[in-house]
Amino acid sequence: MNRRHWLALAGIPLSAWLLRRAPTSSTDSPITAVLAERDLDPEFDRARERRTFAFPRDHGPHPTYRHEWWYFTGNLGSEAGAAFGFQLTFFRFAVAAQARTVESAWSSPQILLGHFALTDLKAQRFMQFERISREALGIAGASLKPPAVWINDWRSALTAPVRHGWQLRAAEDGCALRLDVASNASPVLQGDDGLSQKGSDLGNASYYYSVPYLTAVGDVQIGAVKHKVQGRAWLDREWGTSALAPDQVGWDWFGLQFDDGSSLMFYCLRLRTGARDPHSAGTWVGADGRVHKLDAASTKIAITREWTSPITGIAYPARWRIGIASLDVKIEVIPRLADQEWRGRFRYWEGAVTVTGSRGSSPLAGFGYVELAGYA
Amino acid sequence: MLGVAVVTAVQLTQRSAREALSYTERVLVGAVTHRLVAQDGLINEQVFADLSLAFPALRPLPVLGFDAEVPGAPPHALRVVGLDLINGSLPARGAPNQSNSLLPLLRDPATGLVNSKTRRALLSNHGTTVELQVKGGKTKLNLLAAPERTLALDLPDDLIVVDIATAQALANQPGKLSAIDLALPATDRDKLAAAIQARLPAGLVLRDSAADRVQQQALTRAFETNLTALSLLVLVVGMFLIYNTESFLIVQRKALFGGLRALGVTRRELLIAVLVEAGLLGVIASIIGVACGVALAHALLQLVTGTINDLYYRVAVTAVSLPPATMGAIALGGVVATLLAALSPALEATRVPVTDALHARDSSLYAPAARTWRVSVAAALLALLLMRLSSDNLWIDYAALLALMLAVSIQIPGVQSLVVAGLLTRLRSRRWWPERIALGNLLRQRRRVGPATTALCVAAVVSVGMQVMISSFRSAVEVWLTQLLRADIYIAYTDHTPREMGESALAELRSKLLALTEVRAVSSVTRLTKPGVNGPVALIVYDLPEPARAGVQFIAGRASDVWARWETSDVAIVTEPFAYHNKLAIGATVNLETPRGPQRFTIAGIYRDYANERGAVALSRPTYARHWPPAGYSGLGVYARKETGIAKLRAQVETLTTANASLEIHANAELRRNALAVFDRTFVITKTLGFLTLGVSMVGVVSALLAQQLEQARQYGTLRALGINGYELACIVFAQTLVIGVVATLLALPLGVGLGVYLIRVINLHSFGWTMPATVAWRQLGAIALSLLGAALVAGIYPTLRALHTSPARALRNE
Structure with missing residues (x-):
């Protein structure tokens, strides 16, 4: 008979407000959001110098750096003619370099954020799901042996270390992805042997490698219908403790795979002035596996169309013409679906694209993924 | 003007109170449909992990809540609630770099989030740290005020939000949770709830928050009932006042009107002039009235939120809010009321014979009595008709009341x-x-x-x-x-859910108490929610030894009959509201879900209870044990032997419970x-x-x-x-x-x-x-x-x- 019990009103869930979908006006991608914090714990390691990459070890987590991601994207198709784009991303962020000195299984500073998206091109639908969890009680985490990262039953785990093969699993609300992706080629070290400088300050960099040409086999389920699919996937791996420079607002990232076996990665850092940051960079990997470094000067990118989201009102570039004079490459990049905008806690555009064009006299065609972050 | 002010104030208060309540509902219950609690003791967090993994889409929310006090300060209960500030995330708004200011909650070993009012109150003027008394121990907590516009909601007063890890450390309860909140999707909700329930270890119960929500709606309704009644009656009084004022204004200038008529102003012109004047006065007065009403409402709202805080949870809604449309409507109402009230005196003014008016002789006539009688009789008949119609509809009840008031007041x-x-x-x-x-x-x-x-x-x-x-x-x-x-002494868990501390703190205490020679008897109560045919039912399980039985006041059913069958056959006693709302009488049955399927319990008695307006069903513990696995205890009542001093017994009980800071003892x-x-x-x-x-x-x-x-x-x-x-x-x-x-x-x-x-x-x-x-x-x-x-x-x-x-x-x- 305590006072709050008087009308038997005890026991109302107090935590419920956390479950509410909070109205956010964030225009950032998860990465720009975490990179926006400049006052970083000095105890974090930083990407200051070149390092020796070793696999499969480096497929696993690097928890002494503030952030890290496993970024799988790809274009899939079924024999029956269904076509899909998919994104399965695991972000790891640490809120501090050290765990709190409290006796609790929840004291880990490591947070895992998962983004899972399916673009159903036949139905012209883009489905997006997000999960977030701290590394606690085994519910979410990233492990080294074997290299794996998971949030509940969303999971990417290295299955065949030698061939760089992963098992990808994600399911939510009637959508499911079960995919085995593998590549025989070695990972491509981006930037300066894997040290990717993002600004002029020392340490304002990350370690960055890609596996740009993964063959993918598995199935995609939407509702009751299961599609047997195959296609190509891309893995981007990056970790570091950098922040966006004050004059940088975001980036456009391209990961394009051509039918002849070659691939192109280019990220274009955008400055507040609208200009392109000179630290923008990329790589061309030929069908023979030869790697060509690209920089801001050698790669011309023209935006030929814009798309404005009817929901958020944000205008994104929606078609590009890319020219690389040194390789005699001229291509046009076209979104496979205009609306592949993330509208959850973070707002960005990440979607499947088609590429057509030429290299020298031979035609080039393929698919890929584009990420547009930091638009408002 | 006063009339309008009061109507505005009541409307404002009512609306703000309603908003306070719906805000509370939204904020605190929100999407949560179920809450998992242990019947006696805390939940092992492994249950949380198992649930998360078994139902990946479920996204359960861990909760560890406890009360705290500032040592040395006047008793002022604070509620500390530990939540997973990552899973589900703080409901931040604005750019993430703004919510980065909340990162200390996740980084520091002891930092809590409060609203700025609570922060000011707790920190007085020195430093950022407050010393708290938590479960018998003292601990220091760094207080962070939620920066303005960072959170998508205002934190209630006296609530400290901490990360779940911090909460476990503060309460010295590593590995423990007090509740797990769930938001089950509307489709297949019951199926999913059953599947979850099936996986739960013994001693855990899944409670449907809908039950809590219905109670809140009942409370909301009770509030509105009170306020609406007053608001309408104030309006009636206001009309009389306006009539009064208007007639005064007109009578005072009867000579002037007579003069005007003598100078050739027609009756119509005069009537229009008087009404226009009344209208203008009404407009001015209504505007001032609305303004005064807003001020009055501020004062009233303090009282309303005080009530909500007592009965509900700690909530701070201090903003008075009324959309301009409502304010306009009230003001318009004031003007119309003024015009209506002015009509009769105005007509009177125009009817004044010119000569009378010039001589300023009072020409008020006796009102024809027959007319008022007719109105009275009609209103009274209407009231009777409405009363006959009404069964459960409050609005009809009010309409009847107003008609009755009209019938009487006109006489x-x-x-x-x-x-x-x-x-x-x-x-x-x-x-x-x-x-x-x-x-x-x-x-x-x-x-x-x-x-x-x-x-x-x-x-x-x-x-x-x-x-x-x-x-x-x-x-x-x-x-x-x-x-x-x-009973002489009552013991309950501080927060009144059957849980907290150890596995069976009260069960242990009960057997210890029974062993004491000073104790004549120990009664016990367990409050549960069980699925019934028409939704969840509040179920109370009682151990009622002889001296406790006299406390049950039967409105229907003979006490001797009830107690004869109480423990041995499947009988239940129900509270008066339960019987009223479900239209049940003695001999009817209540259907409850048991692990072995639905079970009927015959109602042997209906007893008085003002604690729960939705009503509750009570069973004896032996009856409960025949159909359900044993439940823990929510509270105990201790009956002393005649020769034992209460103070002495209390001291003994306190010694027995010193280890359990989550138990409270009341004489x-x-x-x-x-x-x-x-x-x-x-x-x-x-x-x-x-x-x-x-x-x-x-x-x-x-x-x-x-x-x-x-x-x-x-x-x-x-x-x-x-x-x-x-x-x-x-x-x-x-x-x-x-x-x-x-x-x-x-x-x-x-x-x-x-x-x-x-x-x-x-x-x-x-x-x-x-x-x-x-x-x-x-x-x-x-x-x-x-x-x-x-x-x-x-x-x-x-x-x-x-x-x-x-x-x-x-x-x-x-x-």
């Missing part, structure tokens, strides 16, 4: 005239001449005086009615509590006092509004009497010229105001008691389902009566002074 001027006429015939003697003049004035000016009396009377009826309802309710609760609380009297204190605070708002109504109408009465008396200035001048002295003049004036006061009081007392009975028998029954005997607190009614008479006397002071200070010559010049 008040007539009754007053009868009284006055009666007095006139009685006071034939010469020495009563001043009084006879006074009564004659009243009779002649009954159309002026009538509405004033009516307003005063209606307001007094409302006050008396509220008073009767509240005091009846309070004494019923007091009687109920006194009889119910039989019988203490508990009753606490419950009644909450009761009193619940009705502060109602009482305040009742008195406000009375206050407003008193102002109205004073002004009406003033107007009426000022009209008499001429007559008083004549009398003065004829040589009456000041005392005699005062007699004339005060006799008039006193008659009004006495008539209003005499009518208001019985009518108010009637209203109180109606509120108890009809409105309370329909909204809560509980009955109570009507009791009249004569002292409070006496106070109301005295204040009415006082107001009547006060109204006489100024006219007397004025009449005395006006020279007879000047007064007569008007003749």
Whole structure:
């Protein structure tokens, strides 16, 4: 008979407000959001110098750096003619370099954020799901042996270390992805042997490698219908403790795979002035596996169309013409679906694209993924 | 203007209170549909992990909540709630780099988030750290105020939000949770709940928050019921006041109107002019009224939120909010009311014969009595019809009430005239001449005086009615509590959910208590929610030893019959609201889900209970044990042997419970006092509004009497010229105001008691389902009566002074 019990009103869930979908006006991608914090714990390691990459070890987590991601994207198709784009991303962020000195299984500073998206091109639908969890009680985490990262039953785990093969699993609300992706080629070290400088300050960099040409086999389920699919996937791996420079607002990232076996990665850092940051960079990997470094000067990118989201009102570039004079490459990049905008806690555009064009006299065609972050 | 102010204030308060409640609901219950708790003790967090992995889409939310105090400070309970600030995330808004200011919650070992008011209150002026007393231990906590506009909601007062890891450390409960909240999707909700329940280890229960939500709606309704009643009655009083003021304004200028008519202004033109003026006045007054109302509402809202905080959770809604449309509607209502009220006096003004008007002779006519009777009879019939129609619909109840009030109030001027006429015939003697003049004035000016009396009377009826309802309710609760609380000492978990501390703190304590020689008996209670046929049912499991049984007050069913079958057969006793809402009688059955399927329990008795307006079903512990796995305890009652001193027993109980800081011990009297204190605070708002109504109408009465008396200035001048002295003049004036006061009081007392009975028998029954005997607190009614008479006397002071200070010559010049 305590006072709050008087009308038997005890026991109302107090935590419920956390479950509410909070109205956010964030225009950032998860990465720009975490990179926006400049006052970083000095105890974090930083990407200051070149390092020796070793696999499969480096497929696993690097928890002494503030952030890290496993970024799988790809274009899939079924024999029956269904076509899909998919994104399965695991972000790891640490809120501090050290765990709190409290006796609790929840004291880990490591947070895992998962983004899972399916673009159903036949139905012209883009489905997006997000999960977030701290590394606690085994519910979410990233492990080294074997290299794996998971949030509940969303999971990417290295299955065949030698061939760089992963098992990808994600399911939510009637959508499911079960995919085995593998590549025989070695990972491509981006930037300066894997040290990717993002600004002029020392340490304002990350370690960055890609596996740009993964063959993918598995199935995609939407509702009751299961599609047997195959296609190509891309893995981007990056970790570091950098922040966006004050004059940088975001980036456009391209990961394009051509039918002849070659691939192109280019990220274009955008400055507040609208200009392109000179630290923008990329790589061309030929069908023979030869790697060509690209920089801001050698790669011309023209935006030929814009798309404005009817929901958020944000205008994104929606078609590009890319020219690389040194390789005699001229291509046009076209979104496979205009609306592949993330509208959850973070707002960005990440979607499947088609590429057509030429290299020298031979035609080039393929698919890929584009990420547009930091638009408002 | 006052009328509009009060209506605005009530509307504002009501709306803001409603918003406060829906805000609370939204914020605190939100999407959560179920809460998982341990029946006795905390939940092992491994359950959380297992649930998360078994139901990946579930996204459960871990909770560890406990009370804390600031040592040395006056007792002020703080609630610390540990949540997973990552899974589900803080509901931040704005750019993430703004919410980065909240990162210390996740980085520091002991940082909590509070609203800035609580932060100021807790930190006084030094530093950022507060020392807290948590579960018997002291700990330091760094307080962070949520930066403005970072969170998508305002944190309630006295609530400290911490990360779940911090909470486990502060409470020294690593690996433990007090609850797990779930938001189950609407589709397949019951199936999923059953699947979850099936996976739970023994001792854990999944509670449907819908049950809690229904209770909140009932409370919301109760609040609105109270406030709506008052708001409508205030409106009635307001109309009378406006009528009064308007007629005063017109009567005062009768000579002017007569002059205008003599100069050739037509009746129509005059009518339009008067109405336009009334309209303009109405507009100005309404605007001022709305503004005053907003100010008044601020004060009232404090009272309302205080009640919510007591009954509900700690919530701070201090902003008064009313959309401009509603404000406009109220203002428009004021203007329309002014016009309506002005219509009759305005017509009167235009009908004044030019000659009469120029001579400023009073030409008020007796109102045709037959018309008011017809209206009265029609309204009374309507009220009866509505009462017959009404079963559970509060609006019909109110409509009936209003019709009844109309029927009665319209007769008040007539009754007053009868009284006055009666007095006139009685006071034939010469020495009563001043009084006879006074009564004659009243009779002649009954159309002026009538509405004033009516307003005063209606307001007094409302006050008396509220008073009767509240005091009846309070004494019923007091009687109920006194009889119910039989044990000498009560022990319960601090937060009253059957959980907290160890695996079975109360079970252990119970066996220890039974072993004490000083203890005669130990009763126990377990509060649960079980699925029933029509949704969740509040189930109470009792161990009622002999001395405890006398505390159960049966409204239906014989106690001896009930107790004979109580433990051995499948009988249940239900609370009065439960029986009322479900239309159940003795012999009917209650269907409850048990692990072995649905089970019927025969209702052997219906007992009085004011604790839960939704009602509850009670079973004996042996009966419960025949159908369900054993449940833990929510509370214990300890009965001392006659020769044992309570203080000594209490000391013993305290020794036994020292290890358990989550247990609270209350002596019988203490508990009753606490419950009644909450009761009193619940009705502060109602009482305040009742008195406000009375206050407003008193102002109205004073002004009406003033107007009426000022009209008499001429007559008083004549009398003065004829040589009456000041005392005699005062007699004339005060006799008039006193008659009004006495008539209003005499009518208001019985009518108010009637209203109180109606509120108890009809409105309370329909909204809560509980009955109570009507009791009249004569002292409070006496106070109301005295204040009415006082107001009547006060109204006489100024006219007397004025009449005395006006020279007879000047007064007569008007003749």
